Amino acid sequence: MTDIQYLAPTTLDEAIRAYAAADGTGHILAGGTDLLVQTQAGMVQPGLIVDIKNITDVTGIERAADGGFIVGAAVAGAALEKHTDFATAWPGVLEGLNLIGSTQIQGRASLGGNLCNGSPAADSVPALVAAGAILSVQGPDGRREIAVEDVPAGPGKTNLKPGEIAVSFAFPPRTKGASDAYLRMIPRTEMDIAVVGCGVNLTIEGGVCTAARVGLGAVAPTVLLVEKAANALIDSKLDDDAITAAAAACSAACNPIDDKRGTVEYRTRVAGVLLKRVVGIAAERAQA
Amino acid sequence: MSSNDNKWIGESTIRPDGADKVTGRATFAADSTMPGMIWGKVLRSPHAHAVIKSVDTSKAEAFPGVKAVITSSDIVDFPIDTPFPLGIQDMRWMCRNVMARDKVLFHGHPVAAVAAMTEAIAAEACKLIEIDYEVLPHAIEIDDALADDAPILHDWMEFEGKPSNIAGVLEHTKGDVASGFAEADVIIERKFTTRPVHQGYIEPHACLVSVAADNKTTIWSSSQGQFMVRAMTALLTGLSQSDIRAIPAEIGGGFGGKTIVYLEPLATALSKKSGRPVKMAMTREEVMRASGPTSGSKSVVKIGCKKDGTITAAEGTYWLQAGGLPGAPVRGAVGCALAPYDIPNGHTLGYDVVCNRSKVAAYRAPGAPIGSFGVECVLDELAEELGLDPLDLRLKNAAKEGTEAVHGPVYPVMGYVESLESAKAHDHYNAPLGANQGRGVASGFWFNAGGESSAQVNITEDGNVVVTTGHPDIGGSRAGIANICAELLGIDYKRVSVLIGDTATIGFSNLTGGSRVLFASSMVVTESTGKVIRTLCELAAKIWDIDPDAVDWEDGAARPAGANAGQFEPLTLAELAARANETGGPIGAGAQVNTTGAEGGFGTHICDVEVDPELGIARVIRYTVLQDVGRAVHPAYVEGQMQGGAAQAIGWALNEEYLYDKDGKVDNPGFLDYRMPVASDLPMLDTHIIEIPNPKHPQGVRGVGEVPLVPGLSAVRNAVYNAIGVRFNDLPLSPPRILDGLNVPEAAE
Incomplete structure (x- = not known):
């Protein structure tokens, strides 16, 4: 029954100072769609909650000098959805983010929160990994960049250092013929947690896949970057053989657990099925 | 009553609780507060099965802010050797369910409760209660509980002379099954399982209780x-019923799960001990762990037919999980299983099996979907074997007026055959199917119920109407009663206000359950309104100075009739009400009746599914519910009941189930992983209302709410078979199960 201190600073420095000083009892509140649920369930007992929504560094959507996007870690799903340029460039990232929760949750849920919650089943993370997005974090020792696939450390854990706060995601500039897609398997049609999630980001030039990245969720302790699946697609015309090989690579990469949401066998099979379907969608978008 | 002449009966009038609910003003149980109120919290068992060796509450009692701590010693004990029935419950089990006595029987079983200044203090104090448990092996599944070396939950329980987890048995027999099977050309016997599922009401159990110094x-x-x-709170706390005033809140769903108490006796004991009003509310997790779902089951069903489809014999044996204390809905399973059919030789047998799960509670047609499931699946297979349309096979054997059911009664006029004929003629049944799509049908029955109801109809001084009944409204009873009362009085339905009285303001009225409320309460409202109309005619007769028998009531006014017709201007309800004091006094009447004549209900469902063969996902893409409702007093509510039942059946068939970990603890105690269908999982559920009026009811009403859950499990399962050619006999048809079935097609045979 400890009291919870709540701070809503307007600058990143202020937030980092307070967060670092909280000595491990601090929790960052972006949308709060995980934190509030976990607090209510008694899974976490925050001593300090640092609400970062009033900090412009984490809430903006900007174009970088190279033409890529910089998306604040706390930008809500509903806000990113309204950004038509981003939606055109990264439809897969957006569909991963927008699948989280209900319409109400979308008013709050963010890419940064989804990533830092550390769930292997996080819906936006496979697409972020496939996108090659880079997370910028800031802490007591300053700013650093981490590839999204290197952020999760295991269920509920990240490689962020004590006191570090996720600030923004950098997405590489988009070239012609590039697009992405995300699909997840859930027993229902919405309001569920991915049994398997798969994000694919492709570039197609002259009918040939020249670049590909594949992210796979809910099949291992962390979201995976499946390079073997990507390699099977690269330099192919995305013919059946290439896609079958990529699907097999996805199934082979799976290291899931049997739990209430799915069996090892089911997850392993479904990973390959989703890969095939996601490649189809991403390829269609890339060539549209 | 002829439907064509009605103005309000048969109209989907605006529901009286609608405005409050959509604007958030409706008061649900957790919305009540009182000055001086404190909070109660339940300490629950961390073990699935254990002996309570000792309980020490001293540290919790000494904790600052704690006002009262109770244990089983504060709840009245009902000894095991003396049955104490109350309705379909037995107080021996209720007292042990609300608070474990010598043993905890499931993870989440209450062992103590604390009342404190805040919820947080109460929760913290619960942790300070020291309980010494002797942990015992547990039995969750039926086969675990029936095994030779099964842990026996109750040392006083014996079956066939041996210690057992079988608490009871019920069977129905008609004719001679052995000779019936001997006459059959085709016999199919299959084994089935269904999982325990929760009612899924959106409002968790909650109460506020205030016990004054004089026990009021x-x-x-x-x-x-x-x-x-x-009644239950009085019995469990030792208070007299006249000291208790129970006020019903608006109810956020029940589906049978709120026909027993969990918190009320605990809050009463805590309030009595602390001298403060005590509020208690379960979390969703507590609801999932410790309130009653319906039983999981296993069954064996065998049906024999002649080549032309005539059923010669049918047999069903069922084992139903009761949870930690006896009381599985065996009657619904063995009674409803074969009820839609005219079967010369039938036998159903059901076992009530205790196991270390929360005690089951009623769930919409309790037991009937379990009984029906295997029967409707076997009929589907028989129809295929015989080359018959599955609806034709059912039509060939359909129960009708005069049929003697296997469970006993001889049916009066009813519309089961009409539901089958309507299904056959429905465009849904004849629509083309695409790839990976399939269609299934199934039928179902529910007993329905009458029982005690009370009503009071009062005319206000300004000539409007207040009707008070004694049943919480979970299915639209207020709207239905407003329609009926307005019809009888010949006034606009908006002038009739229907209220639900509390135990001090209206006469005894039995539970809202068994699809009984509109049936029973409209009988007492009809009788009360009839008395009021007689009074109104007498008042008019007095004013006109004519014989009361020479006055008719028509279109909301008294009119001189017979020889006096046309001699006086009609006197309206408002005019008579305004002159009530000078002519005789307040106008109102009540009725209290133990109603009878609630006849059973029948329905048939058509379900289309599409199966994703790579992911194993079955989605319902079209669904039609056809049902004899007697008389649809308020058609929108009737459709809502038909759709709601079907939606719950679809969830039960496809995804819902309790998952337990190895320690006997529910692993999915929330809506995220206990997968009820969400709106986007379902297509529009179409309804086809059939009206064969119940001859024993003034408006022809039959119970509606429970029948539509019964056929749904097998309609979905039969549709999945039709789509992919695999007969699944175990629910739910979750994606992994379907994918497994698709990859081992022989496994179905």
Whole structure:
């Protein structure tokens, strides 16, 4: 029954100072769609909650000098959805983010929160990994960049250092013929947690896949970057053989657990099925 | 009653509770507060099965802010050797369910409760209660509980002379099954399982209880019967019923799960001990762990037919999980299983099996979907074997007026055949199917119920109407009663205000359950309104100075009739009400009746599914519910009941189930992983209302709410078979199960 201190600073420095000083009892509140649920369930007992929504560094959507996007870690799903340029460039990232929760949750849920919650089943993370997005974090020792696939450390854990706060995601500039897609398997049609999630980001030039990245969720302790699946697609015309090989690579990469949401066998099979379907969608978008 | 002449009966009038609910003003159980109120919290068992060796509450009692701590010694004990039935419950089990006595029987079983200044203090104090448990092996599944070396939950329980987890048995027999099977050309026998599923009401159990120094007690709670709350709380706390006033809150769903008490007796004991009003509310997790779902089951069903499809014999044996204390809905399973059919030789047998799960509670047609499931699946297979349309096979054997059911009764006029014929003629049944799509049909029956109801109809001084009944409204009874009362009085339905009385303001009324409420309460409202009309005619006769028998009531006014017709201007309800004092006094009448004549209900469902063969996902893409409802007093509510039942059946068939970990603890105690269908999982559920009026009811009403859950499990399962050619006999048809079935097609045979 400890009291919870709540701070809503307007600058990143202020937030980092307070967060670092909280000595491990601090929790960052972006949308709060995980934190509030976990607090209510008694899974976490925050001593300090640092609400970062009033900090412009984490809430903006900007174009970088190279033409890529910089998306604040706390930008809500509903806000990113309204950004038509981003939606055109990264439809897969957006569909991963927008699948989280209900319409109400979308008013709050963010890419940064989804990533830092550390769930292997996080819906936006496979697409972020496939996108090659880079997370910028800031802490007591300053700013650093981490590839999204290197952020999760295991269920509920990240490689962020004590006191570090996720600030923004950098997405590489988009070239012609590039697009992405995300699909997840859930027993229902919405309001569920991915049994398997798969994000694919492709570039197609002259009918040939020249670049590909594949992210796979809910099949291992962390979201995976499946390079073997990507390699099977690269330099192919995305013919059946290439896609079958990529699907097999996805199934082979799976290291899931049997739990209430799915069996090892089911997850392993479904990973390959989703890969095939996601490649189809991403390829269609890339060539549209 | 002829439907064509009606103005309000048969109209989907605006529901009286609608405005409050959509604007958030409706008061649910957890919305009540009182000055001086404190909070109660339940300490629950961390073990699935254990002996309670000792309980030490001293540290919790000494904790600052704690006002009272109770244990089983504060709840009245009902000894095992003396049955104490109350409705379909037995107080021996209720007292042990609300608070474990010598043993905990499931993870989440209450062992103590604390009342404190805040919820947080109460929760913290619960942790300070020291309980010494002797942990025992547990039995969750039926086969675990029936095994030779099964842990026996109750040392006083014996079956066939041996210690057992079988608490009871019920069977129905008609004719001679052995000779019936001997006459059959085709016999199919299959084994089935269904999982325990929760009612999934959106409002968790909650109450506020205030016990005054003189024991006068007020209970605000969400239940399916304020009189049940009063009776059970009185028995469990030692108060007299006349000291308790139980006030029903608006109810956020019940589906049978709120026909028993959990918190009310605990809050009463805590309030009595602390001298403060005590509020208690379960979390969703507590609801999932410790309130009653319906049983999981296993069954063996065998049906024999002649080549032309005539059923010669049918047999069903069922094992139903009761949870930690006896009381599985065996009657619904063995009674409803074969009820839609005219079967010369039938036998159903059901076992009530205790196991270390929360005690089951009623769930919409309790037991009937379990009984029906295997029967409707075997009929589907028989139809295929015989080359018959599955509806034709059912038509060939359909029960009708005069049929003697296997469970006993001889049916009066009813519309089961009409539901089958309507299904056959329905465009849904004849629509083309695409790839990976399939269609299934199934039928179902529910007993329905009558029982005690009370009503009071009062005319206000300004000539409007207030009707008070004694049943919580979970299915639209207020709207239906407003229609009926307005019809009888010949006035606009908006002039009739229908209220639900508390135990101090209306006469005894039994539970909202068994699809009985509109049936029973409209009988007492009709009788009361008839008395009021007689009074109104007498008042008019007095004013006109003519014989009361020479006055008719028509279109909301008294009119001189017979020889006096046309001699006086009609006197309206408002005019008579305004002159009530000079002509005789207040106008109002009541009725209290133990109603009878609630005849059973029948329905047939058509379900289309599409199966994703790579992911194993079955989605319902079209669904039609066809049902004889007697008389649709308020058609929108009737459709809502038909759709709601079907939606729950689809969830039960496809995804819902309790998952337990190895320690006997529910692993999915929330809506995220206990997968009820969400709106986007379902297509529009179409309804086809059939009206064959119940001859034993003034408006022809039959119960509607429970029948539509019964056929749904097998309709979905039969549709999945039709789509992919695999007969699944175990529910739910979750994606991994379907994918497994698709990859081992022989496994179905």
